[in-house]
Amino acid sequence: MARAATTKQPTRIQKEKRRAILAAALDVFSAHGFRGATLDQIADAAGLSKPNLLYYFDSKEAIHQALLTRLLDTWLDPLRQIDPQGDPLRELTGYIRRKLKMSRDYPRESRLFANEILQGAPRMQSEIEGALKALVDEKTEVIRVWIAAGRIAPVDPYHLIFSIWATTQHYADFEVQVQGILGAAPDGHVGDAATFLTRLYTDGLRPR
Template sequence: MARAESTRTPTRIQREKTEAILAAALDIFAAEGFRGATLDQIAEAAGLSKPNLLYYFDSKEAIHQTLLERLLDTWLNPLRQIDPAGDPLKELGAYIQRKLEMSRDMPRESRLFANEILRGAPHMSPATMAALKALVDEKVAIINGWAKAGRIEALDPYHLIFSIWATTQHYADFEVQVRGILGPSEDGHHHDASAFLSRLYTRGLTPG
């Protein structure tokens, strides 16, 4: 468990140390994966001794789970913002852009989440997965409504969402591959990716 965070009124120093541990752990987990990361590495990166770190978190699992719980709420915000009253193509286009911006601005978080899913999501609780499914189901109903009204092409909305996740998060999760093929870029090639994906999805979703 996260000991310091369970304190009713954590001190400023406790809050700062907790955040330092989580920031260091994010770097280590993103680079090494859960199995490759160690408490010693996290403690060193946070500027703490291992016993001091264990005052705040009693295990590597506790740190990882805290990061995931914080991340998932942030990760779902772009999907939450899809407005059923808006123009379908604009709403879905804006969602794609928000996901690309997260890929550009939060690559470590993206890799942390991807690694957790690839491992079978052992640190994501059933309640967390249920919340994810409920939100996706809610947005699928909206997309289905748009399709039935003839406002967008009738496509399987679940696979549409999966494809958006895959194409946008690719630029964070496979950053090394993108850079190796396309060369270095100040924005990680996100401007070009944005133009391409906007055109791809607009054409695919425009009713024929």
């Protein structure tokens, strides 16, 4: 009688090596982009030989894809948290604050995502047109309901979300520019940004 095939679980050391490779790759990809990054750079940053790295990931593309897959779920979570039953202004400004917190806490991930988009999203197109689009469509419908009920000013829901992405992710993607103009700050200036953007969007979205 044939025995069912089993999948061998990775050991603790193997899991640690994979985490080390992904952490090193995040640094390299966020600094150099996909095209500029090399397996040698990633191996050096991870403290591994290139053959050892290739034991865990068979290509640069595989490492990059693993990072993007993990990133997308993290990236979508703040948008998922918008509650259709909540107060619209509170929900939207809460989303802004969560996105700014991500810019502060995950600047490398933000730049990784931005680099992928700037290259035409060759490795993320299906996710953008799938999970990301589905969630954005869901939340724009929530915003439309709020508008129809007179709870916020009439705006284009898609461009509202795009504008929130642009104003919040700026503090990660253009961190060097922000610090060059304003100087370094422990929180990356996201506290001041949250105060400014909360007022800007509250004034713009409050029903007239």
